[in-house]
Amino acid sequence: MGKMFYLVFGPLLITISFIEANPEQRDYVYYPKTGGWLKLHLDRATWRDARLTCAQEGAVLASPENDALEQAIRNLMSKSKTMKVNTGVHDTFATGHYYSIEGTPLSSMAVSVQEEPLNASRTENCLYLTQDDTEMTRGSCLDALLFVCFTRKTPTAVDCGTDDKGYKYESRTKRCYKFHIEPKNWSEAFATCSDENSHLAVINSEVESRVFQEMYAKVNASLDEPLYEVIFVGFTDLGDHKTWMTIHGQTLKDAGFNLWHPGQPENQDTLCGAMYGVDGLLDDYFCQKTCAFICEADPRNPVTNTDNKRELTLNMV
Ligand SMILES: [Ca+2]
Numbered sequence: 001m002g003k004m005f006y007l008v009f010g011p012l013l014i015t016i017s018f019i020e021a022n023p024e025q026r027d028y029v030y031y032p033k034t035g036g037w038l039k040l041h042l043d044r045a046t047w048r049d050a051r052l053t054c055a056q057e058g059a060v061l062a063s064p065e066n067d068a069l070e071q072a073i074r075n076l077m078s079k080s081k082t083m084k085v086n087t088g089v090h091d092t093f094a095t096g097h098y099y100s101i102e103g104t105p106l107s108s109m110a111v112s113v114q115e116e117p118l119n120a121s122r123t124e125n126c127l128y129l130t131q132d133d134t135e136m137t138r139g140s141c142l143d144a145l146l147f148v149c150f151t152r153k154t155p156t157a158v159d160c161g162t163d164d165k166g167y168k169y170e171s172r173t174k175r176c177y178k179f180h181i182e183p184k185n186w187s188e189a190f191a192t193c194s195d196e197n198s199h200l201a202v203i204n205s206e207v208e209s210r211v212f213q214e215m216y217a218k219v220n221a222s223l224d225e226p227l228y229e230v231i232f233v234g235f236t237d238l239g240d241h242k243t244w245m246t247i248h249g250q251t252l253k254d255a256g257f258n259l260w261h262p263g264q265p266e267n268q269d270t271l272c273g274a275m276y277g278v279d280g281l282l283d284d285y286f287c288q289k290t291c292a293f294i295c296e297a298d299p300r301n302p303v304t305n306t307d308n309k310r311e312l313t314l315n316m317v
């Protein structure tokens, strides 16, 4: 029976362990103070199933082990108008001895539990967190509730905040970009990025200028017909051919990059912002003419400056 079992189910077991090793963490939100990512599951589950679901995602059923975790859980609850969630705190091992999934005793947690008489059948082995109460409440582990998973692990991919696979994370600037080859005028380029839940790229540093220069060179090398020499980026002239502002209302200097290509700006009928592909320096270009452009997105779970290990991992994605 054992051998037969393996022959039939062996491949399945391998598949399952593969999934566990590669948690799908796209929906996780990074909370810096917790040192990890949290996700509110909007499907109700019993405590057992909730614990299993989190484990399959490489996470644990979240508990308010400290202030940061409690605030993060409550933040997810209030954002989704969730009144009550199950937590990982339970006493299923020994009645009255409450621990989190990770083994932290209730006594050392930031939040206490409501003192109330235990029910006769003593089935309230799980602790719930509710929006209206500062304390946790006892409840049945068999009730199906919403729940939150928590993981300190690095997500398998940075969430660029868009489903568009064309966006790639750039660790040097900690931003996501998509290079659009199809030429569009400046306004169409702006609208295209906006439709993709991003914005026309704004150059905020010499590093970012170099990143765009490299993107231009790489795309250009892959094409049979070379790109035009400039691409649109996110700044315009307010109309006097002197006052250049980014699409976020900053002067170029305040935005962090105001180096012009030699001979630019030319101050004619050229009111839209562009960048020379060859050197990453600024140009003024005709708004109605068409050229390639870059869209820029703010990742939802950016890496922190202090966490070099995490950043190294992300560089390999
Ligand atoms: Ca930028």
Ligand SMILES: [Ca+2]
Pocket (backbone or CB within 6 Å): 264, 265, 266, 270, 283, 284, 285
């Ligand atoms: Ca020009």
